Amino acid sequence: MPRRRRPPRPGALADLSPTRILSQIIVLQLAYYACAAILIVFTALIAGEEISIDLLFSWRSLRGDTAVGWTLGLVWVLNSLASVVFILLLIARSKLVLDFALTIHFIHLIVTSLYTHAVPSNLFWWALQLCSATLMTSLGVWACQWRELRPIAFGAKSTKQQGSGADGDGDAGHLSGRGRGRGRDGVGEYEMVNMEDREVTV
Structure with a gap:
């Protein structure tokens, strides 16, 4: 008697596809920087500050002893809140939120270090990244769980x-x-x- 094959879990192969994971990381990272750039440009125009790419990629701009540094830190926190929407739309699985959130901040650390030719040594920058990752993960998990627990409407009649x-x-x-x-x-x-x-x- 032929051995019965166990059907694969729906979406298992697609979720583990390296190509899909890599594409999701790229799209999330681009959306993360695009949203941050929009918020930074808008805030700089309102505050009358000079618009520079250092505000986006330099860790030296994030300082706790200046008003510009605190304002920029608030902008990055708002960017983390906006990134929750990107995670909900692109990932939509609560078990994967932590991995993608940490990946976003790790890539940001690499980009920042390469841009400034130095590893960030500002304590305010590290505290902001920790706050941003925690906020993005907690809200992302909550949003994805809310979406996963929504009732599914089948095609049967009412x-x-x-x-x-x-x-x-x-x-x-x-x-x-x-x-x-x-x-x-x-x-x-x-x-x-x-x-x-x-x-x-x-």
Whole structure:
């Protein structure tokens, strides 16, 4: 007797695809920097400060002893809140939020170090990254769990439409699971059986 194959979990191969993971990381990182650039440019125009790329990639701009440094830190926190939306739209799985959030900040550390030719030594910068990663992870997990726990609407008709039939069980065939019902032509009976109860020979 041929051995039955266990069907793969839906989406398992797609979730583990290196190409898909790499593309998601690239898109998330670009969205992270694009949103930060928009917020920084807007804040600099409002505050009358000079717009420079150092505000985006230099860790020396984030200082706790100047008003510009605190304002820039607030902008990065707002950017973390916006990144939660990107994670919800692109990842949508609570188990993967921590990995992608830490990856975003790790890549930002590498980019910042390469741009300034030095590893960040500002304590304010590190505290901001820790706060940003924690905020992005916690809110991202909550948002993805909220989306995962939403009820799924199948293609079956509503309860009102099922109850409005002539004999009350004419639409019972739309319900998934095990049950008995009468054919639409009124002749004979049928029984719904789960696919797992049937042996499939390969």
